[in-house]
Each structure stands twice: as structure tokens, then as C-alpha cells.
Amino acid sequence: MSKRFTVVGQPLPKIDAWGKVTGDTRFADDMVLPRMAFGKLLRSPHAHARVRAIDTARAKTVPGVYAVITGADLPRVKFGILPVSQDEEALCTEKVRMVGDAVAAVAAVDEETADRACRLIDVDYEPLPALMSIQESLAHPEVRIHEYGDGPNVHKNVALQFGDVEAAFAASDLVREDVFFYEGNTHLPMEQHAAVAHATADGKLTLWSSTQTPHYVHRLLARILDMPAAHIRVIAAPVGGGFGGKLDPFAHEIAACRLSQLIGRPVKIACTREEVFYIHRGRHPVLMWIKTGFTKAGDITGCHLKTWLDGGAYGSYGVASTFYTGVINPVTYKMPVYKFEGARIFTNKPPCGPKRGHGTPQPRFALEVQLDKAAEQLGLDPADMRRRILVEPFTKTANHLTVTTIGLGECIDKVVEASGWRDKVSRYRAAAEVDAPKPLWQPRRRRGVGIACSSYMTGAGTAIYWNSMPHSGVVLRADRSGGVTVLCGATDIGQGSDSILAYLVAEVLGLDPKDVHVHPADTSLTPVDLGSYSSRVTLMCGQAAIQAAERLRSAIFKAVAAKLDVDAGALAMRERKVGVPDDWEKAVDFARAVELGEAMHGVLAFAGSYAPPKRAGKYKGGGVGPSPCYSYTACVVELSVDEDTGEVELHDVWIGHDIGRALNPLLVEGQVEGSVYMGIGEAVMEAQVFRKHVHKAPSMLEYKSPTTLETPEIHTMLVETDDPEGPFGAKEAGQGPLLPVMPAIANAIYHAVGVRVDEIPITPEKVLKGLELKRQGKAARVGPDRVPLFTFKQPLVVESAFGAPAEAIAVRPFSDTPS
Amino acid sequence: MNIRLSLTVNDESRELLVPVHKTLLEVLREDLDLIGTKHGCELGECGTCTVLVDGAPVLSCIALPADLQDSDITTVEGMADGSRLHPLQQAFAELGAAQCGYCTPGILLTAKALLADDPTPTRQRIREALAGNLCRCTGYTKILDAVELAALRMGQRPVRAMT
Ligand code: FES
Numbered sequence: 001m002s003k004r005f006t007v008v009g010q011p012l013p014k015i016d017a018w019g020k021v022t023g024d025t026r027f028a029d030d031m032v033l034p035r036m037a038f039g040k041l042l043r044s045p046h047a048h049a050r051v052r053a054i055d056t057a058r059a060k061t062v063p064g065v066y067a068v069i070t071g072a073d074l075p076r077v078k079f080g081i082l083p084v085s086q087d088e089e090a091l092c093t094e095k096v097r098m099v100g101d102a103v104a105a106v107a108a109v110d111e112e113t114a115d116r117a118c119r120l121i122d123v124d125y126e127p128l129p130a131l132m133s134i135q136e137s138l139a140h141p142e143v144r145i146h147e148y149g150d151g152p153n154v155h156k157n158v159a160l161q162f163g164d165v166e167a168a169f170a171a172s173d174l175v176r177e178d179v180f181f182y183e184g185n186t187h188l189p190m191e192q193h194a195a196v197a198h199a200t201a202d203g204k205l206t207l208w209s210s211t212q213t214p215h216y217v218h219r220l221l222a223r224i225l226d227m228p229a230a231h232i233r234v235i236a237a238p239v240g241g242g243f244g245g246k247l248d249p250f251a252h253e254i255a256a257c258r259l260s261q262l263i264g265r266p267v268k269i270a271c272t273r274e275e276v277f278y279i280h281r282g283r284h285p286v287l288m289w290i291k292t293g294f295t296k297a298g299d300i301t302g303c304h305l306k307t308w309l310d311g312g313a314y315g316s317y318g319v320a321s322t323f324y325t326g327v328i329n330p331v332t333y334k335m336p337v338y339k340f341e342g343a344r345i346f347t348n349k350p351p352c353g354p355k356r357g358h359g360t361p362q363p364r365f366a367l368e369v370q371l372d373k374a375a376e377q378l379g380l381d382p383a384d385m386r387r388r389i390l391v392e393p394f395t396k397t398a399n400h401l402t403v404t405t406i407g408l409g410e411c412i413d414k415v416v417e418a419s420g421w422r423d424k425v426s427r428y429r430a431a432a433e434v435d436a437p438k439p440l441w442q443p444r445r446r447r448g449v450g451i452a453c454s455s456y457m458t459g460a461g462t463a464i465y466w467n468s469m470p471h472s473g474v475v476l477r478a479d480r481s482g483g484v485t486v487l488c489g490a491t492d493i494g495q496g497s498d499s500i501l502a503y504l505v506a507e508v509l510g511l512d513p514k515d516v517h518v519h520p521a522d523t524s525l526t527p528v529d530l531g532s533y534s535s536r537v538t539l540m541c542g543q544a545a546i547q548a549a550e551r552l553r554s555a556i557f558k559a560v561a562a563k564l565d566v567d568a569g570a571l572a573m574r575e576r577k578v579g580v581p582d583d584w585e586k587a588v589d590f591a592r593a594v595e596l597g598e599a600m601h602g603v604l605a606f607a608g609s610y611a612p613p614k615r616a617g618k619y620k621g622g623g624v625g626p627s628p629c630y631s632y633t634a635c636v637v638e639l640s641v642d643e644d645t646g647e648v649e650l651h652d653v654w655i656g657h658d659i660g661r662a663l664n665p666l667l668v669e670g671q672v673e674g675s676v677y678m679g680i681g682e683a684v685m686e687a688q689v690f691r692k693h694v695h696k697a698p699s700m701l702e703y704k705s706p707t708t709l710e711t712p713e714i715h716t717m718l719v720e721t722d723d724p725e726g727p728f729g730a731k732e733a734g735q736g737p738l739l740p741v742m743p744a745i746a747n748a749i750y751h752a753v754g755v756r757v758d759e760i761p762i763t764p765e766k767v768l769k770g771l772e773l774k775r776q777g778k779a780a781r782v783g784p785d786r787v788p789l790f791t792f793k794q795p796l797v798v799e800s801a802f803g804a805p806a807e808a809i810a811v812r813p814f815s816d817t818p819s
Numbered sequence: 820m821n822i823r824l825s826l827t828v829n830d831e832s833r834e835l836l837v838p839v840h841k842t843l844l845e846v847l848r849e850d851l852d853l854i855g856t857k858h859g860c861e862l863g864e865c866g867t868c869t870v871l872v873d874g875a876p877v878l879s880c881i882a883l884p885a886d887l888q889d890s891d892i893t894t895v896e897g898m899a900d901g902s903r904l905h906p907l908q909q910a911f912a913e914l915g916a917a918q919c920g921y922c923t924p925g926i927l928l929t930a931k932a933l934l935a936d937d938p939t940p941t942r943q944r945i946r947e948a949l950a951g952n953l954c955r956c957t958g959y960t961k962i963l964d965a966v967e968l969a970a971l972r973m974g975q976r977p978v979r980a981m982t
């Protein structure tokens with residue numbers, strides 16, 4: 001590649017790596033303040049109950065207890081992360097809707113005392129019937145979990161239609177209808193949520209929290225505590241893993257704030273692992289019905305998808321999740337017409353929300369397994385079939401999303417080549433057909449390979465609350481020492497966003513990333529960034545940082561140009577110097593250049609802002625799905641299945657990812673590997689399930705997740721497409737690569753043993769059941785066969801925008817170079 | 820009831836008076852301010868709280884200091900030699916083996932014990948040694964790579980004997 005970049009593209013260590021390997025990094029629970037008290041929440045043992053009364057008298061008498069509060073000690077406001085779903089209370093006052101709902105909180109001299117006091121709080125509950133599944137919630141409209149929504153226990157009901165799918169099906173050579181189920185699972189970050197609140201005598205409040213969205217927490221706290229936002233400061237502690245699990249405002253944060261206000265001491269509340277399982281906001285269980293038409297050659301003629309989401313007890317991000325189960329599928333393959341119907345149902349379980357891939361892994365699983373089935377029926381190779389039908393770059397999809405660059409073809413070529421796909425596809429299949437008898441003591445293992453592809457957003461095109469302000473802001477301050485400071489509200493949750501900011505600023509200013517100090521998110525100091533979700537940070541904060549750095553650069557150029565008596569346009573910055581490339585001898589040190597700049601302009605502080613191009617489809621619901629650009633991924637999995645035990649052993653995963661540009665290939669690989677790993681866990685073992693109203697596996701031992709032994713070798717291949725929307729061409733890597741893993745595994749299992757498990761997770765029991773059906777000569781398929789009786793809304797009918805050309809570079813608010 | 824403890828922590832001898840039921844994790848974090856040791860479950864299930872006791876990995880969340888009188892404890896804070904990082908720390912930082920970094924201290928110490936036992940472990944051996952340490956961020960790939968790199972470097976140049 002050309003020498004266009006010096007920092008970008010280098011496999012540099014993260015700027016915070018040193019603190020992390022020495023134990024210096026201070027996570028929220030590592031914070032200790034003088035006089036700090038410890039808090040605990042009392043949580044409901046009932047899945048659904050009316051709260052008749054709460055008596056805290058006994059708890060208050062425990063020595064060492066500073067305060068005991070209930071919902072009565074908080075302003076009566078309901079809140080929720082989305083403006084349309086304001087249905088939560090930090091401490092429930094009238095009703096609990098799940099086991100784990102908080103009803104009271106204690107602050108005490110230590111955790112043990114707080115815990116003891118919690119046990120002495122008397123709550124009088126009147127149990128109500130608990131609805132623990134979509135079917136139960138729909139069958140019992142007389143039991144209402146919430147009073148709002150699109151019907152009894154229906155949180156959201158959406159229906160969108162782009163073009164005439166029925167006509168498309170009628171003109172197809174093959175039409176398939178399949179039903180799939182994807183069980184819920186949870187983020188399981190290694191760090192349990194923790195928060196420290198400090199209300200001070202001046203009436204102000206500071207909260208340190210392991211949160212992915214300090215800005216939203218800040219806004220909501222002001223409402224929830226009924227105090228001016230200007231008097232609240234939220235500081236994001238380094239986050240020990242988020243994956244979407246730390247995106248909502250939580251009861252422990254709010255209770256810590258209120259307790260601190262009441263007792264005049266800092267208060268820490270650290271959740272236990274069991275509490276984290278109940279806090280949840282993870283992957284929705286989704287039942288899906290998908291009907292797709294194909295031509296003989298494998299083109300998709302049209303697709304109709306229905307999804308039913310088990311939302312749990314609260315709204316959370318659920319409205320967005322519901323849309324996401326439908327809107328991203330058309331971004332991968334040519335899909336001329338499309339219809340989507342989705343419904344989110346309330347149940348008395350911990351609320352689901354955004355987990356890595358937010359709402360899209362489930363329909364991706366359905367689509368990619370269905371494509372595999374169709375390829376077999378049409379006699380096509382599943383890799384070739386996908387390769388043929390990819391979306392064209394710079395076009396629109398049926399549902400009006402704008403695709404810019406797409407490197408998926410190259411991703412497919414790479415994984416097909418590296419995995420030895422062509423050879424293995426026929427060799428393993430042939431081996432499966434000869435039923436070589438084996439001695440009983442030898443395991444009967446069969447190998448298989450499977451492929452799947454996917455796409456994901458690089459940042460949501462619209463904010464959670466409607467506004468026309470920047471989604472990301474950066475303030476850059478140059479120091480006379482020659483260092484620069486980046487102030488940005490982005491939260492580093494381990495993905496390396498602080499490092500990315502340092503790399504980009506260093507690149508523009510010709511510095512070493514070490515010269516760049518990145519200040520962590522702090523609502524009193526850093527400009528707003530909406531948060532670490534929807535894979536938005538690298539792109540949005542990155543663009544804002546580049547803009548700020550370019551503004552700083554031109555101010556410095558102006559001053560140096562005057563000094564050297566040259567044209568500012570002739571200057572360059574590199575190696576910590578500023579000068580004319582052809583006359584580098586005369587170049588001045590960056591520190592000196594800053595002094596010249598300050599002498600000319602005053603303090604050198606510049607802002608950068610980013611907001612995505614306004615490309616939302618002009619229809620109701622068109623705001624969910626648009627993104628500046630989409631990342632693409634192709635995945636081949638090789639595994640073997642033990643025919644006696646049903647166990648699946650993964651051998652290798654080849655993953656090709658269109659990253660636009662790898663700003664740091666090491667960090668990109670890390671994101672890809674982590675995504676693949678998490679996809680494997682979802683595919684074969686992880687499940688957030690309930691028995692008798694309580695979590696069946698609320699511990700790290702019972703909730704199975706992959707260890708080093710179950711995680712196979714992951715071979716990552718990056719494809720660069722240099723997207724015009726991304727910072728130096730970059731797209732996302734943190735979520736997209738998870739998506740194709742589950743269907744690739746399901747397809748490989750079918751390839752190995754001829755069993756279709758249309759349900760996630762694919763446990764050994766399900767595989768064995770399929771093998772047994774096969775032995776009996778029945779259809780070797782395990783999965784749901786029925787969908788709920790449910791009436792979707794009349795669809796909103798919009799013309800399909802499929803194939804329409806997209807603007808090469810969209811006009812963007814706040815941009816310096818309008819096109 | 821309190822108990823008098825005497826421990827050597829990161830080569831310093833410490834005398835403490837702590838409630839008898841306090842775990843080693845709590846004593847390290849709360850009484851000795853060694854917050855580098857993290858916790859993911861406090862039930863002995865995730866490996867995050869691993870420290871070395873007389874060179875062997877121990878889950879500090881289920882270890883009672885009362886049982887560990889006079890033993891030698893190493894936490895992540897004791898890995899570097901003054902300002903010089905341990906080769907494992909260096910490799911983890913260079914290769915991006917710490918993403919959020921929350922699991923990192925426990926994994927570093929487990930790997931340190933492995934390399935003391937087997938200076939040239941196979942990848943499979945590393946996998947087995949780290950099987951009790953969960954990491955949700957990395958997919959383990961870079962962690963395995965980093966342990967291999969550290970082993971290679973430690974074998975290549977004479978380093979002072981690791982305790
Ligand atoms: S915190 Fe000790 S094993 Fe999890």
C-alpha cells in the first residue's frame with residue numbers, strides 16, 4: 001500500500017494497554033472514596049405482583065445502616081431509554097414485573113450490613129399470574145403486564161411492505177417457507193455493573209459508572225432525580241466488557257445517587273453476578289417465519305419475514321430491537337421486494353435489549369439457513385449462490401437503505417479459498433454418504449463445512465431522542481509542550497475507542513499516538529458522544545476527531561507559514577515537525593509550531609462535530625436501519641459432529657470482514673475474533689432461560705460460555721474497501737462478524753450429518769434428536785413448526801427503492817467540505 | 820472474630836488483623852488496596868480473581884487467608900520487575916490480548932504459573948492451562964498468541980529466574 005499513512009494501518013498497542021496489564025486501570029468497583037458507604041438493592045422474588053406495602057422500620061434499626069429508601073423516596077417519574085417506552089421505576093412502587101425488580105435500597109457502613117438490612121425489609125406482595133412466554137402473554141390478555149403498547153401485552157406491532165411480495169412469489173421457480181427459533185442469551189461481561197455516586201454539599205452530584213452511555217444516563221438522571229442536568233456529572237469508568245449490557249440507566253445507579261443525596265456520603269453499589277443475569281437487556285428470544293422466492297439461478301425474487309420477540313418485562317430498546325429484526329436483512333443480497341412484520345411481546349422476565357448485533361443475529365440465522373436449504377434444492381453451491389446475488393455498491397435497498405461500498409464478494413472468495421471449501425464440500429459430503437461401519441468403541445464423527453454471510457451498520461443514522469445536534473463531538477487542545485489533548489464523550493468498553501482517537505489525531509498532526517492524551521468520557525468536560533452502541537464510535541468520533549485535528553492543523557500551518565515565509569498550502573506535518581516536504585531541514589518542531597500558533601491565534605482549542613448523512617427513508621419507521629455505511633462479513637466453519645453424543649466440535653473458523661480500512665489491524669482482528677467467539681457461544685451453548693419464574697442458570701458455571709477449549713482457531717482476513725463515509729475509509733468491526741457464525745455452524749452441522757437444527761442454541765440433545773429422526777427415515781429437522789395466532793398491523797405500503805442509485809458521498813451536517 | 824495474618828505479598832511481608840471470614844480477594848482489594856485483582860463471580864467459577872499462592876494459581880475469591888498463613892502471594896501488581904514489565908505483560912500489551920482488560924490480571928498470573936512449569940508449552944497446553952479463566956472480549960486468540968510470544972522471548976534471552 002502507498003505511504004499515505006504513518007499511524008493508520010499500524011498494529012500498535014492500545015494506549016490503555018499498559019494500565020490493563022499492570023492492574024492500574026480503575027474500574028468502577030475499584031473506586032474508593034473517603035467516608036464511602038455501600039449500597040444494596042432489595043429485589044423482588046415474584047415474577048408479577050402488586051406491592052401492597054413496604055415496611056423498612058426493622059431494617060433502619062440495624063447498627064451501621066445509614067439509610068433505607070423505597071420508591072416513595074424518589075420523584076414519581078417513570079423512565080426508559082427510548083422516549084416511546086417510559087415504563088421503568090428504579091424502585092418499583094405499585095407493581096413488580098419480574099423476579100429481580102428492585103423495590104428498596106439500603107446504604108450502610110459495609111456491604112454485609114447493607115445485605116443484612118435488606119433482609120429485614122418487609123414487603124407485602126400480592127402475587128399476580130406470571131406470563132412467562134409469548135404464547136402465555138397472548139393467551140391471557142386479561143392479565144396486563146403494562147397498560148401501554150400496541151395491544152394487551154403487545155409492546156410493539158409493526159408492518160412494512162416494500163413492493164408486491166405475493167407477485168414476486170408467484171413468478172418464482174422456488175418458494176420456501178421456514179420457521180426458526182432463536183433462544184435468548186445474555187452479554188455476560190466479566191465485570192459486574194457497579195456505580196459510585198457522590199452528592200456534595202453544594203447540591204451537585206457526580207456518578208462514576210460502568211456505563212456505555214454516559215450521555216443518556218446524564219439526561220435521564222436529571223429527569224429521574226428531578227434536578228438540573230447542569231448539576232449532575234456522569235463519568236464513565238473504564239468498562240470491563242459491555243456488549244450492549246451497560247446501555248440502559250439502571251436501578252443501582254439511581255439508588256446510589258439518591259442514597260448519597262440523603263446521607264451526604266459517597267455511595268457505591270456493585271451488583272453481584274446473579275444480579276447481572278437479572279439486569280440482562282440481552283438477546284431477545286425470537287420466533288421467525290420467513291418466506292423467500294428464488295429463480296432457478298438462485299436470485300432472490302422477494303422475501304417476507306415475520307418475527308415475534310419475547311421482550312421481557314420492560315421496553316428498554318425493544319422498539320428499536322423489533323425494527324432491527326426486520327430492516328437489516330435486505331442490505332446483503334439483492335432483494336427486489338420485501339415485507340416485514342414484527343411484534344414485541346411483554347413477558348414477566350428480565351427485559352431484553354441490545355446485545356452485540358442488536359436484533360439482527362436472529363433474522364440473519366433464519367435467512368442464511370434458508371439460503372442453504374434453497375441452494376441444495378436448486379443444486380447450487382451455497383458459496384457461489386451467495387456470491388452471485390450480492391447487493392450492488394452505491395445503490396438502495398428495497399427498504400430505502402443506502403449501501404455504499406461492499407467488499408463481500410472478496411470476503412467470500414477469501415474464506416472459500418483459505419478454508420479449502422471446494423474440496424471439503426464434496427469430500428465430506430461423499431464421506432457422509434458411505435456409511436462405513438465402525439467398531440462400537442470408536443467415536444463416529446463426521447466432518448462438515450458451512451458458510452454464511454452478513455452485514456451490519458456502522459453507527460445508527462438517527463439518535464435515540466430526536467434532535468439535529470452532532471452525534472459525536474471532539475474538542476482538541478494543543479499544548480505548548482507539543483502534546484495534544486482529546487476531549488470526547490466516547491466510552492472505551494475494551495474495543496479501543498480511546499486508542500482510535502489517539503491514532504487518528506496523531507495521523508493528521510504527524511505525531512506519535514503517545515503524544516496524544518485522550519480524556520475519558522465525563523459529561524462536565526467532554527463534548528457529547530451518544531454512546532458505545534450500534535458500532536458507531538470509530539466512525540462518528542473518528543470523523544469528529546479528524547475534523548478537529550484538521551482545524552488545528554490549518555491554524556498551525558498559518559502560523560508556521562508566516563514564520564518560514566512560505567505558502568501554508570505547501571506545509572506538511574510529520575515526525576513531530578511542521579515544514580515544507582522539499583525543504584525539511586527548515587521544518588520546526590511541533591511544540592515550537594504550537595507556540596507560533598498560540599502567538600498568532602491565542603489558545604489552540606478546536607472542535608470537531610459529526611452527524612450522519614440524513615438518509616432515512618421517508619416513511620414512518622424509516623429512521624431505524626440507515627447507517628453511514630455497512631460492514632460485510634463472510635464466514636466458513638469446519639466442525640465435526642459425534643453421532644453417538646450429538647456433540648459438535650468446532651475445528652476452524654475462517655472469517656473475511658470488509659472493514660473499509662483497518663485503522664489498526666490488530667484491534668480489528670481482536671474485534672473479529674471476539675465476535676466469532678461470542679457467536680460460537682450463542683450457537684451451541686448459551687441460553688438465558690427460566691424455570692418456575694426464575695433464571696435457570698444465573699451463574700457463570702451454569703450459564704455455559706466457551707472457554708479456551710471450546711473456542712477453535714479463528715482465521716481472520718480483512719478486506720479494505722475505503723468507504724467514503726468512514727474516517728480514512730474505515731467501517732465497523734465490533735458486531736458484524738458475530739452475525740454469520742451461528743448460521744455457518746448450523747449449515748456445517750447439516751453438511752456433516754444431514755440434520756437441520758432450525759433453532760439456536762444447537763445443543764447435543766437437539767442434534768441427537770435429529771439423528772434419531774433421520775434413522776427413522778423421517779425429516780431430520782429439529783425446530784419450531786408453529787407460529788402464534790397473531791394479527792399484525794395493516795402494513796405500511798411503500799414503494800421499493802431497490803437498485804436506485806445512491807449519492808456517492810452524501811451531504812453531511814457540520815462537514816467542512818460540502819460536496 | 821478477627822484473625823492476625825502474616826503474608827508475604829509481592830515480596831513484602833504484611834501483618835494484618837482481619838475478620839476470619841474475609842476472603843483473600845477481599846483482603847487484597849480492601850485491606851491492601853491491591854485493586855489489580857478483579858472478580859467476575861466471587862463463587863470460584865470464572866478465574867478472574869486468580870492470584871499465585873506459593874507460585875500456584877489460586878482463586879482468591881474462595882480462598883480464606885486464615886488457611887494461607889505465611890504463604891507467598893503474587894498479584895498482578897507484583898509481576899513487573901520494578902519498572903520493567905514481565906514478558907507476559909509486555910506481550911499482552913503489544914498483541915492486544917487485553918481488550919477491556921478485566922480478565923487480564925487473572926490470566927497473566929495463570930500464564931505465569933504455566934511458564935514456570937513448562938517454559939515451552941504447546942498451544943494446546945496453553946489452552947488447557949487457561950481453560951478456567953473466562954474472557955468475553957478476545958475470543959482467546961490474542962491471549963494464546965501473547966503467551967506463545969512471551970514464552971519465546973523468555974526462552975531466547977536469559978531472564979532472571981521467575982518466582
Ligand atoms: S471471582 Fe473468583 S472465580 Fe470468579
Ligand code: FES
Pocket residue numbers: 190240241494916917918919920921922923953954955956957
Ligand atoms: S479482555 Fe475483556 S474479558 Fe478478557
